[in-house]
Amino acid sequence: MTDAAALAxxxxxxxxxxxxxxxxxxGLSVQFRTRSGTVHAxxxxxxxxxxxxCLGVVxxxxxxxxxxxxxVMRLLDPAARITAGRITFGGMDxxxxxxxxxxxxxxxxxxxxxxxxxxxxxxxxxxxxxIADVLVRHGGVTRAEAPAxxxxxxxxxxxxxxxxxxxxxxxxxxxxxxxRVGIALxxxxxxxLLIADEPTTGLDxxxxxxxxxxxxxxxRARGMATVLITHDLGLASEYCDRTAVMHAGHVVEAxxxxxxxxxxxxxxxxxxxxxxxxxxxxxxxxxxxxxxxPDLRRGxxxxxxxxxxxxxxxxxxxxPPLPRHLSEDGRMVACRHPL
Amino acid sequence: MTALLEVQGLQKRFPMxxxxxxPCRRAAPSFLHAVEDVSxxxxxxxxxxxxxxxxxxxxxxxxxxxxxxxxxxxxxRLGGQEIGAIPAKRFGAIPATRPGAMPSTRPGAMPPRAxxxxxFQDAEGSINPRHTAFEAIxxxxxxxxxxxxxxxxxRVERTAALCGLPAELLGRFPHxxxxxxxxxxGIARAVATEPALLVLDEPTSALDVSxxxxxxxxxxxxxxxxxxxxxxxxxxxxxxxxxCDRVLVxxxxxxxEEGAAETLFAAPAHPYTRALVGAVSVPGRRKGEERVRLxxxxxxxxDPDPQACRFHGRCPIGxxxxxxxxxxxxxxxxxxxxxxxxxxxxxxxxxx
Numbered sequence: 001m002t003d004a005a006a007l008a009x010x011x012x013x014x015x016x017x018x019x020x021x022x023x024x025x026x027g028l029s030v031q032f033r034t035r036s037g038t039v040h041a042x043x044x045x046x047x048x049x050x051x052x053x054c055l056g057v058v059x060x061x062x063x064x065x066x067x068x069x070x071x072v073m074r075l076l077d078p079a080a081r082i083t084a085g086r087i088t089f090g091g092m093d094x095x096x097x098x099x100x101x102x103x104x105x106x107x108x109x110x111x112x113x114x115x116x117x118x119x120x121x122x123x124x125x126x127x128x129x130x131i132a133d134v135l136v137r138h139g140g141v142t143r144a145e146a147p148a149x150x151x152x153x154x155x156x157x158x159x160x161x162x163x164x165x166x167x168x169x170x171x172x173x174x175x176x177x178x179x180r181v182g183i184a185l186x187x188x189x190x191x192x193l194l195i196a197d198e199p200t201t202g203l204d205x206x207x208x209x210x211x212x213x214x215x216x217x218x219x220r221a222r223g224m225a226t227v228l229i230t231h232d233l234g235l236a237s238e239y240c241d242r243t244a245v246m247h248a249g250h251v252v253e254a255x256x257x258x259x260x261x262x263x264x265x266x267x268x269x270x271x272x273x274x275x276x277x278x279x280x281x282x283x284x285x286x287x288x289x290x291x292x293x294p295d296l297r298r299g300x301x302x303x304x305x306x307x308x309x310x311x312x313x314x315x316x317x318x319x320p321p322l323p324r325h326l327s328e329d330g331r332m333v334a335c336r337h338p339l
Numbered sequence: 340m341t342a343l344l345e346v347q348g349l350q351k352r353f354p355m356x357x358x359x360x361x362p363c364r365r366a367a368p369s370f371l372h373a374v375e376d377v378s379x380x381x382x383x384x385x386x387x388x389x390x391x392x393x394x395x396x397x398x399x400x401x402x403x404x405x406x407x408x409x410x411x412x413x414x415x416r417l418g419g420q421e422i423g424a425i426p427a428k429r430f431g432a433i434p435a436t437r438p439g440a441m442p443s444t445r446p447g448a449m450p451p452r453a454x455x456x457x458x459f460q461d462a463e464g465s466i467n468p469r470h471t472a473f474e475a476i477x478x479x480x481x482x483x484x485x486x487x488x489x490x491x492x493x494r495v496e497r498t499a500a501l502c503g504l505p506a507e508l509l510g511r512f513p514h515x516x517x518x519x520x521x522x523x524x525g526i527a528r529a530v531a532t533e534p535a536l537l538v539l540d541e542p543t544s545a546l547d548v549s550x551x552x553x554x555x556x557x558x559x560x561x562x563x564x565x566x567x568x569x570x571x572x573x574x575x576x577x578x579x580x581x582x583c584d585r586v587l588v589x590x591x592x593x594x595x596e597e598g599a600a601e602t603l604f605a606a607p608a609h610p611y612t613r614a615l616v617g618a619v620s621v622p623g624r625r626k627g628e629e630r631v632r633l634x635x636x637x638x639x640x641x642d643p644d645p646q647a648c649r650f651h652g653r654c655p656i657g658x659x660x661x662x663x664x665x666x667x668x669x670x671x672x673x674x675x676x677x678x679x680x681x682x683x684x685x686x687x688x689x690x691x
Contacts, residue, residue, distance in 0.1 A: 060547035061518075174636060175393070204392040204574060205618040206633045213632070231547065234620030261623040275548045277577035278621050279604070283559060286581075289549035292517060 020091070021048035022193050022225040023072065028085035030067055032077070037297035041067050042249045043305075044085065044322075047227075049193065054216060054226040056240030056257060058233060058272075062293050063246040065229045069195045072227075073112055074102045090192055108138040111186035113215070115198040117178035121170040127181045128154070128166025131188055139189045153184040157214060176207040180214070187218055194219060197229045212239050233276050237261045242330075245269045248293045248305035250322065255331040265333040267310050304335070312337045341419070342380035343568050344404070344536055349377040349413035349423070351399055355641055369642045373399040375592040377413075383535065384562065386569040388583035388600060390576060390615065394640065396592040398540055401572045405457040405538040406430045417536065422451055453483040453532035460541040462521035466513045472499070472524045473509040480531050494531065501564070502527040503557060519550035523557070530561055540572045555581055576619050580604055585674075588612045591640050591649040598675035608669075608677040608684045610654050648680065656681055 030042040042064045049055045057065045070076050072087055074094060087094040089110065097105070114120035122130055131153055132146035141149055147166065154162035157180040170178055179199065186194055196215060200208040216239055219226045230236055236243050237257050244254040245266065253266040264270040271289045291309040294301060302318035304310075310317075317336050324334045352370040374396045381387050389397040402408040404415065406427050415423035425433065431452045456479070459465035466475050476495045480486045486494055496506055502523045513521055522542065529537060539558070543551045559582065562569060573579050579586060579600065586603050588596040588611065596609040607613040614633045635653045643649060651661040660680055668678045677684075 060549060176636070205576070205620075206392060206614055208620070209618055210632055232620060233548075233622040237622045238620055258623075272548065273622055275552050276622055277548075277551075277575075277581055279577070279580065279619070281581075283552075283555055283581045286552045286555075288552040288556070292519075 019050055021050050023049045024088040026086050029083045031081050031083055032079050039296045045251050049225040051225055052223045054240045056236035056243040057229045058236045059246035064249040065246055069197050069229055107134055108189045109192050111191040111194050113182050113186050113196040113199045115201050117182040118170050120182055123170055126167050131185055134188045153188055157184045175203055179211055193225045195227045253333045265338040266335050267312050268306050343383045344381040345416040347378050347414045350411045352411045371641050372592050372643055377594055381568050383568050384566045386571055386583045388579040388586040389572045390579055391589035395589040397572050397589050401538050401540045405455055450483050454534050455536045456529040456534040457538045458525050458529045458542045462525040468513050471510050471512055475524050476527045476531050483532050498527050498531045518546055522554050537567050538570045596677045608682045609679050610656050611650050
């Protein structure tokens with residue numbers, strides 16, 4: 001299991017008192033009960049995010065990125081069961097909190113930006129009113145002063161003519177504008193932690209950079225912690241301080257973003273980078289990753305779930321426990337034979 | 340060598356409705372200009388990329404070319420034969436009239452629908468959920484190539500093998516297949532009739548990167564084998580760069596730049612192309628480095644001002660002239676065209 005203090009660079013740990021992460025997910029395991037068997041969706045997932053830091057969580061579909069986010073928000077499907085681990089947010093045990101405490105936390109201290117901005121907004125309520133609702137419910141703002149505050153928030157996320165736009169319905173706004181409203185909504189009460197789940201996936205590349213600048217600019221200015229969930233390696237490398245790579249419910253590697261892309265240690269990370277199209281690479285330079293995710297319903301899942309797709313694998317890789325090597329430079333790799 | 344596909348002045352306008360039911364409340368009808376005055380040619384075996392933001396008309400253009408939509412104006416000629424005037428509703432029912440009338444990668448008669456096929460973005464949604472993979476691939480062969488019995492089975496199995504689908508998967512339904520396998524079924528169905536033109540609308544955008552490479556490899560090897568021409572629609576420039584020989588960049592229905600993929604990406608001549616190329620994310624690049632930001636929102640495509648450049652207002656180098664006159668099309672060396680008052684290749688212009 002990953003230790004929070006061990007992931008921080010050793011030097012700082014000695015010089016200053018160890019920083020307490022805003023969010024500490026430790027050894028989290030989640031299962032889903034389905035008609036066709038129990039899906040082992042997350043297995044001992046550990047992540048830490050500090051104040052003012054942006055953590056990227058990268059992985060392909062089915063890797064467990066969103067399940068992790070929903071577990072933190074306590075928004076998991078009723079079929080889900082948390083079988084091990086703990087989630088600590090600002091010193092509070094999220095898994096032990098009552099539904100009422102969670103409702104107070106969400107929107108005020110813990111916020112989320114969703115992949116499909118238009119679906120995340122109420123289609124039959126003016127966007128300004130939706131922001132006002134959050135301010136009244138969580139921000140201690142009175143009904144009378146809420147509209148003006150909502151318009152100010154819309155201005156802050158770069159929406160021109162905010163007083164008029166506050167009266168618009170989501171269908172009247174473009175995808176990029178809706179995502180700005182989503183950001184204004186998420187940041188209305190100055191949360192300590194923002195989870196952005198694929199915030200730019202449905203947007204055009206030209207809008208992508210603008211939205212990412214906006215989210216991370218505001219996050220930095222307010223000392224907020226951010227978790228960026230994405231399948232886009234380029235986006236993660238550009239905007240995150242640290243990046244965790246997930247595969248089939250495991251965090252297989254975590255490292256400062258620049259180091260991760262310059263010198264990946266887990267075979268899966270290396271293959272993911274090698275499969276990503278980028279300038280200067282021809283089709284023949286790219287290598288697909290053979291095979292697929294293992295069936296997570298299997299009762300006898302090997303310790304390393306990348307085993308079947310890995311050419312470095314040997315029989316010992318299947319034997320638990322999955323090693324999680326921590327190194328001095330703040331990197332973690334869950335592999336018996338790292339690169 | 341003559342072109343396989345010749346498109347001239349293609350235009351598509353969608354009526355937006357004129358208001359109320361009573362005549363006195365009816366306003367002048369307005370139109371959404373989805374595709375405006377698009378012209379290009381495509382040779383057999385060539386791949387043309389269509390890129391641009393959502394709403395720029397690239398998917399509408401793809402559907403016009405695949406003859407799933409009727410153009411408002413303009414001509415589409417495939418192998419010298421005008422097909423733009425045939426209503427899309429009837430297009431699928433036209434039989435092979437004269438032997439060899441429609442171009443094909445396979446000699447012999449072929450109905451026009453068999454000569455143009457399309458691969459859709461959402462493999463999941465574009466395959467009938469109640470058809471097995473075999474049935475999905477067999478249908479076009481049965482209806483367009485008039486195959487049946489053992490002959491049909493052989494052709495389906497051969498096509499599936501060509502697309503990397505093992506025979507044991509052919510009995511499965513879409514929900515029993517993975518994303519990559521569904522993409523293969525979508526491609527196999529489209530190439531089954533051996534079309535001369537394949538229109539691909541974001542064929543890999545729903546796939547993970549690990550699978551995407553395999554599908555792109557498959558498309559390239561199929562093209563090498565069949566000599567089909569591809570029109571490849573994508574918003575992902577990193578993918579377009581891999582597969583396309585030439586690229587059309589669209590902005591609000593108009594082609595703003597056309598050129599060989601390599602030179603266009605290396606030295607964009609239109610300020611919009613430059614912004615698009617600059618916005619591409621690259622693993623390993625440091626924060627904020629050389630990413631280009633475009634301010635503002637695109638103009639409305641409904642009844643746009645014909646006397647202004649459509650990129651005006653977002654263009655970083657726009658001037659007063661751009662709001663008063665539509666930009667001329669400059670021909671640059673190497674078959675390159677750019678529609679801009681102030682293209683970024685002053686040197687290339689002088690050389691031309």
